[in-house]
Amino acid sequence: MSNKISRRKFLGNTAAATAAFTIVPSNVVSGLGHKAPSDKLNIAGIGVGGMGHANLNNMKTENIVALCDVDWEYAAGCFKDFPNAKKYYDWRKMFDEMGKSIDAVVVATPDHTHAITAATAITMGKHVYVQKPLTHSVYESRLLTKLARKYKVATQMGNQGNSGEGIRQTCEWIWNGEIGDVVEVHAWTNRPIWPQGLERPKEVMKVPKTLNWDLFLGPAPDRPYNSIYHPWNWRGWWDFGTGALGDMACHILDPVVMALKLKYPILVQGSSTQINTESAPHAEIVHYTFPARENLPKVAMPEVKVHWYDGGLLPERPKELADGEVMGRDWNGGVLFIGTKGKLMCGCYGMNPFILGRKENPVVPQVLRRIPKAMEGGHEQDWIRACKESPENRVQPSSNFEYSGPLNEMVVMGVVAVRLQDLKRELQWDGENMKFLNISDSDVIRVVTSDKFEVINGHPHFDTKTATINAREAAESYIKHNYRAPWTLPPMPADV
Known part of the structure; x- marks a missing residue:
């Protein structure tokens, strides 16, 4: 076989090899401090086995240059779809090796590692798209908000309904006064659809060869591997997820916050089925009270109470809803706005709103920017544009x-x-300072650590054990986590 090669073929092969192995950040290509729309971003994905894979598929207009996941078997489908992307287990190594050539980062890891990955990326000047919930704790959310402001990067949370038509209709109808002043809201979801209400498993399993368990744990406290945690089921465990409320409220309460211009609640109270130290409960209800806001031209914004239900629980059915009709016309969940002149319902993601008792939807001025195909990649593409x-x-x-x-x-x-x-x-909540005002140093809570039940000789026997925990210390650790070494967050920026 001849070893000769034509000059044209040699140059073509050299160019292809250079394109494959030399990644130049697109701001270098454009040389302007911003990118022309025709320039492609160099995007890295962190956590690409689940929603991260779907997000990246909606970003195929760009260069997907790096993929990072702690479980390479779970991420295999994404690796296959983007064969030219360099693969990593550890995002820190990825940033060390490729940081200068990455423009933007998609974070879709379990909740407890959203903040540390996104915060690091932002401090490197990278744009970030972070799956919902944005973070695992209140402090982490505040940190990402302030870091994004300081570093002036483009950001987006992965609650795609926020870019949709339904949430815009809901806002515009309410702002036009179609149901009067909203004084009460009820929101619900059919989640969880994963295991919750569980105690920590005693069985210690062998870690699969394709999984780096220590990297999965990240800043969370150390614990032995068990297949009940990963993949996907981490949502129900306090150290990794936030239960049904954290998983779905960023979708379902989104139109509530946007339409009513809510920020920090002043009062909150939660209740649930049995709750333990390890796992979120099967079902819960949370009551929020928000203060009055500045009135709009056609509608007032008085104090409003917002009620959340999950685990199959529902609010009282409005009498105006036809018999046999699904609440919100959506099995996944929805919202009921109660105003002084009427009631509005919408489904999960704010989709398909309607006003109870009306045959036709109102025609009102469109004051919000529309985003095409929001639920089919438009949410991701709007971030890319920014x-x-x-x-x-x-x-x-x-x-x-x-x-x-x-x-x-x-x-x-x-x-x-x-x-x-x-x-x-x-509980009285001071949102600005991220703390509860009516928990004393001496307050304690009792939380179930184990709960056993059996029938012996025809009689029920219960063996429920609890831990007594200082409530103030617990609240502070839930609001701002104590990270496992060596994991640390960047410092909170001053107000800018």
């Missing part, structure tokens, strides 16, 4: 961290209220 714009001229993505940070703070603060329910009181 990444390519200069900070001075950027049209912010709909769920940028200035909006989604406070939204997520409210959601995960509700998770804390559920965990503190043994205080048996409505």
Whole structure:
């Protein structure tokens, strides 16, 4: 076989090899401090076995240059779809090796590692797209919000309904006064659809060869591997997830926060089925009270009470809803807005809103920017658009961290209220300072550590054990986690 090669073929092969192995950040290509729309971003994905894979598929217009996952078997499908991307277990190594050539990062790891990965990326000047819930704790949400502001990067939380038509209709109808002043809201989900209410397993399993368990744990306390945690089922475990409230409220409460211009609640109280030290409960209810806000031209914004239900629980059915009709016309969940002149319902993600008792939807002025195909990749593409714009001229993505940070703070603060329910009181929340005002140094909560039941000789026998925990210390650790060494967050920036 001849070893001769033509000059044209040699140059073509050399160019192809250079393109494959030399990744130049797109700001170098454009040389302008922003990217022309025709320039492609170099995007890295962290946590690509689940939703991260779906997000990256909606970003195929760009260069997917690096993929990082702690479980290479779980991530195999994404690796196959992007064969030219360099693969990593550890995102820290990825940033060390490729940081200068990465423009933007998608974070879709378990909840407890959202903040540390995204915060690191932001401090490197990278744009970030972070799956919902934005973070695992209130403090982490505040941190990402302030870091994004300081470093002027484009940000987006992965609550894709926020870019949709339904949430915009809901807002515009309410702002036009179609149901009067909203004074009460009920929101619900059919989740969890994963195991919850569990005790920590005693069995210690062998870690699969394709999984780096220590990297999965990240900043969470050390514990032995068990297949019940990963993949996907981590959502129900306090150290890794936030239960049904954290998982779905960023979708379902999104139209509530956006339409009513909510920020920090002032009161909260949670209740649930049995709660233990390890896992979120099977079902829960959370009651929030928000203060009055500045009135709009056609509608007032009085104090409003927002009620959350999950685990199959539902609010009282409105009498105006036809018999046999699904609440919100969506099995996954929905929202009921109660105003002084009427009631509005929508489904999960704010989809398909309708006003009870009306045959036709109202026709009102469209005042919000529309995002095409929001639920089919438009949410991700709108973030990509913003990444390519200069900070001075950027049209912010709909769920940028200035909006989604406070939204997520409210959601995960509700998770804390559920965990503190043994205080048996409505908790006063100081949102600005991220603390409860009516928990004393001497307050304690009792939380189940194990619960056994058996029938002996025809009689029920219960063996329930509890731990007594200082409530203030617990609240502080739930609001701001104590990270396992050597994992640390960047410092909280001063207000800018």
